[in-house]
Amino acid sequence: MEIFTKPQPHEEAEIPLALADGCVNIKVTARSVTFYISMKRYIKSAINNILDESTWFQMEQASHTDDPRVLAQLAKSPNLQVRYRVACNPCTSISTLATLTEDSDEYVRAGVAENDNVTEDLLRKLGNDDTRVVLEWVALNNKTPSDVLIKLTGSYRDVRKFAAMHHNAPAELLVKLADNMDTDIRVAVAENENTPIEILKKLYNDSSWEVRASAEAAYLDRTGHFIDEEL
Secondary structure, three states: OOOOOOOOOOOEEEEEEEEOOEEEEEEEEHHHHHHHHHHHHHHHHHHHHHHHHHHHHHHHHHHHOOOHHHHHHHOOOOOHHHHHHHHHOOOOOHHHHHHHOOOOOHHHHHHHHHOOOOOHHHHHHHOOOOOHHHHHHHHHOOOOOHHHHHHHOOOOHHHHHHHHHOOOOOHHHHHHHOOOOOHHHHHHHHHOOOOOHHHHHHHOOOOOHHHHHHHHHHHHHHHOOOHHHHO
16 A cells, blocks of 8 residues: 655655546645645635625624515525524514524524514414423513413423513413412512502512512502501
């Protein structure tokens, strides 16, 4: 077996170079090899830079354009960052958002849930997602209906907390969450304007001082009286 040794400066060596019709041996100098490798790296770097600039332009366009047709095209990009920005853009059409709810990447789906213009139907669909980041943004969206929030309470801890904070959280949900073992969730219940007064009185006797303080502040804000004055 022939062993190729690195040629010294100005020496010649026979090395294989891949051509269109196969691999042939040609004589080149060490300087030629260095130049060939350098040019190959330069071309590869230049191509990568062009692709990076193109992707960067698409990302900027996806974030700032108000043209739904452009956004629909960008939604087909193989780049995650581009699709995510399309999902978050308030000018993205409902049909494009609907397509992105089925994206393979959870952060793109979360971007749809984050969008202020997403419909209740799409939020219901995303409420069936099994990933934390998507469900968190569903719970945080102002449009999420009460029936979805009720369903989300069987999910992750932070999702339950965000549901307890939501202005659409129904009284029945807040009554249930008032008994949750998590202190932050009970605080969220106490601070929610939809929480019944009787539940605030109950939370005033909570084992956590944070919950008691939140319940007392909420009661005072809503009635103009301290809880102690009513008990």
